Amino acid sequence: MQYALELVGTYFFAISGALAIQNKDQDLFGVGFMGFITAIGGGSLRDILIGAYPLVWIENVNFLYAIFAGLITTFLFFSHMAKLRKTLFLFDTLGIAFFTILGVEKCLNLGFRPEVAAIMGMFSAVMGGVIRDTLTNEIPILFRKEVYASACLAGAVVYLTLDYFGLDRDTNLLGSIALIIIIRLVAVKFKLNLPILK
Amino acid sequence: MQYALELVGTYFFAISGALAIQNKDQDLFGVGFMGFITAIGGGSLRDILIGAYPLVWIENVNFLYAIFAGLITTFLFFSHMAKLRKTLFLFDTLGIAFFTILGVEKCLNLGFRPEVAAIMGMFSAVMGGVIRDTLTNEIPILFRKEVYASACLAGAVVYLTLDYFGLDRDTNLLGSIALIIIIRLVAVKFKLNLPILK
Amino acid sequence: MQYALELVGTYFFAISGALAIQNKDQDLFGVGFMGFITAIGGGSLRDILIGAYPLVWIENVNFLYAIFAGLITTFLFFSHMAKLRKTLFLFDTLGIAFFTILGVEKCLNLGFRPEVAAIMGMFSAVMGGVIRDTLTNEIPILFRKEVYASACLAGAVVYLTLDYFGLDRDTNLLGSIALIIIIRLVAVKFKLNLPILK
Numbered sequence: 001m002q003y004a005l006e007l008v009g010t011y012f013f014a015i016s017g018a019l020a021i022q023n024k025d026q027d028l029f030g031v032g033f034m035g036f037i038t039a040i041g042g043g044s045l046r047d048i049l050i051g052a053y054p055l056v057w058i059e060n061v062n063f064l065y066a067i068f069a070g071l072i073t074t075f076l077f078f079s080h081m082a083k084l085r086k087t088l089f090l091f092d093t094l095g096i097a098f099f100t101i102l103g104v105e106k107c108l109n110l111g112f113r114p115e116v117a118a119i120m121g122m123f124s125a126v127m128g129g130v131i132r133d134t135l136t137n138e139i140p141i142l143f144r145k146e147v148y149a150s151a152c153l154a155g156a157v158v159y160l161t162l163d164y165f166g167l168d169r170d171t172n173l174l175g176s177i178a179l180i181i182i183i184r185l186v187a188v189k190f191k192l193n194l195p196i197l198k
Numbered sequence: 199m200q201y202a203l204e205l206v207g208t209y210f211f212a213i214s215g216a217l218a219i220q221n222k223d224q225d226l227f228g229v230g231f232m233g234f235i236t237a238i239g240g241g242s243l244r245d246i247l248i249g250a251y252p253l254v255w256i257e258n259v260n261f262l263y264a265i266f267a268g269l270i271t272t273f274l275f276f277s278h279m280a281k282l283r284k285t286l287f288l289f290d291t292l293g294i295a296f297f298t299i300l301g302v303e304k305c306l307n308l309g310f311r312p313e314v315a316a317i318m319g320m321f322s323a324v325m326g327g328v329i330r331d332t333l334t335n336e337i338p339i340l341f342r343k344e345v346y347a348s349a350c351l352a353g354a355v356v357y358l359t360l361d362y363f364g365l366d367r368d369t370n371l372l373g374s375i376a377l378i379i380i381i382r383l384v385a386v387k388f389k390l391n392l393p394i395l396k
Numbered sequence: 397m398q399y400a401l402e403l404v405g406t407y408f409f410a411i412s413g414a415l416a417i418q419n420k421d422q423d424l425f426g427v428g429f430m431g432f433i434t435a436i437g438g439g440s441l442r443d444i445l446i447g448a449y450p451l452v453w454i455e456n457v458n459f460l461y462a463i464f465a466g467l468i469t470t471f472l473f474f475s476h477m478a479k480l481r482k483t484l485f486l487f488d489t490l491g492i493a494f495f496t497i498l499g500v501e502k503c504l505n506l507g508f509r510p511e512v513a514a515i516m517g518m519f520s521a522v523m524g525g526v527i528r529d530t531l532t533n534e535i536p537i538l539f540r541k542e543v544y545a546s547a548c549l550a551g552a553v554v555y556l557t558l559d560y561f562g563l564d565r566d567t568n569l570l571g572s573i574a575l576i577i578i579i580r581l582v583a584v585k586f587k588l589n590l591p592i593l594k
Contacts, residue, residue: 027392029348051449053249150425194423225590227546251447
């Protein structure tokens with residue numbers, strides 16, 4: 001079940017990664033490359049930092065096929081997808097929420113400290129997009145979007161806190177994912193931002 | 199023989215990496231640093247992703263000396279080299295073709311799946327340049343040049359396919375390298391591009 | 397003693413990293429994220445390249461707390477700190493000098509060749525800032541500042557040379573750190589630059 005969700009999440013991550021650069025006159029290969037980097041970047045960076053080899057998509061090529069499927073979907077329905085921005089926004093929000101908490105759990109299971117797990121959860125979710133934006137010379141999403149990475153970090157901290165107090169895993173997982181989604185939706189809806197330093 | 203070729207390839211990679219930023223008012227150190235990053239970047243990223251430690255140039259410092267030699271050559275003949283663009287283009291094309299297939303072979307020898315080997319072969323060849331371009335705030339070569347990384351990927355896939363069908367290694371190696379070179383030369387000569395998504 | 401210095405160095409690295417992006421309309425989270433990346437980036441890249449797991453800040457979360465302390469200091473005194481540029485420049489210079497030589501020593505202790513240790517020492521000190529600048533779409537510090545990374549490399553080479561000739565560790569450590577600081581201060585004071593290639 002969780003494995004199926006991870007594959008589906010990877011599929012959507014590849015799509016939203018590829019679509020994020022649509023205004024750039026990229027050829028097919030460039031768009032595909034960027035979808036690929038977005039989908040694998042965050043999890044790969046997390047696993048390299050914590051030394052968790054082999055990387056998930058290198059051990060299990062089904063993740064590569066999920067990405068290919070996402071890229072082919074993008075190529076086929078490219079012109080239609082521009083109209084689906086709201087749907088894609090939802091999928092992206094679901095994706096970062098889900099991958100944050102999975103990243104946190106992976107680190108806890110490997111015996112890392114909760115402080116490390118919180119950072120790695122956030123990295124899993126957002127660093128793929130950060131790498132993509134850096135490669136295409138954009139200001140990373142992290143600095144543009146209202147409460148994006150910080151929603152992930154907040155969800156991770158809440159998960160870890162409730163886990164510490166013994167909440168059962170499934171309730172905690174769903175609750176924390178829901179929290180990230182709600183923070184993100186509320187922030188976008190009401191254009192909330194964190195304070196700017198002056 | 200192959201080892202000698204790798205050293206020579208590294209030498210030329212450092213030169214083409216350093217020359218790629220010549221219009222930027224970089225000081226000597228900056229140019230050298232970028233030549234270094236270009237030469238080690240792709241292979242290092244590949245080895246970090248697949249967890250193949252120690253990295254090639256860290257275990258065998260002769261690669262570092264090949265890079266130093268390339269950088270000194272660049273410093274001494276900098277003003278002349280601008281006129282040698284066609285020669286350097288050829289060396290760069292030879293280099294990416296050669297390093298792609300070597301990267302593929304390394305992954306196969308370590309027991310990785312062909313899908314992974316194809317991606318890692320391409321990464322070996324092009325990611326050094328991508329990292330250099332990102333650090334110097336350029337749109338990476340990958341997105342500017344006609345059929346650059348995609349030629350490497352095509353060559354890698356052909357190598358893996360023929361290897362699967364039992365073609366002997368030397369023929370396959372030379373044939374796949376030649377294929378990458380031909381695709382690249384034809385694409386540049388006739389200004390071929392992959393389709394742009396609209 | 398050295399451990400205390402490392403924590404203090406990390407604290408100041410986080411501050412100078414966070415302040416480096418103050419003209420960018422970043423929100424609180426973005427500034428903190430960048431301070432974090434600056435503080436951990438160089439050492440993490442070094443340890444990933446040489447395969448020295450677990451990474452320092454992942455094994456010992458006190459480094460994370462030193463970074464948090466630095467970020468909170470930045471948030472609280474942000475408007476005052478802009479006036480402290482000279483003090484911060486001194487701390488940054490102390491920091492890169494110190495972390496260069498510590499990085500060199502770590503590599504030597506792990507049995508790596510001096511050529512590798514020199515490069516890794518420099519990477520430890522400067523790559524955090526390079527990653528930060530790349531993520532925020534700046535031309536990396538490496539290419540803007542007078543004799544920055546090259547001072548670190550020079551100090552590393554001197555340390556390794558004197559170590560080879562048997563100078564005792566403490567004298568060598570202090571002397572090489574002082575050398576980096578002096579090179580940097582002299583270069584800034586007299587606006588010295590390395591030659592630009594033409």
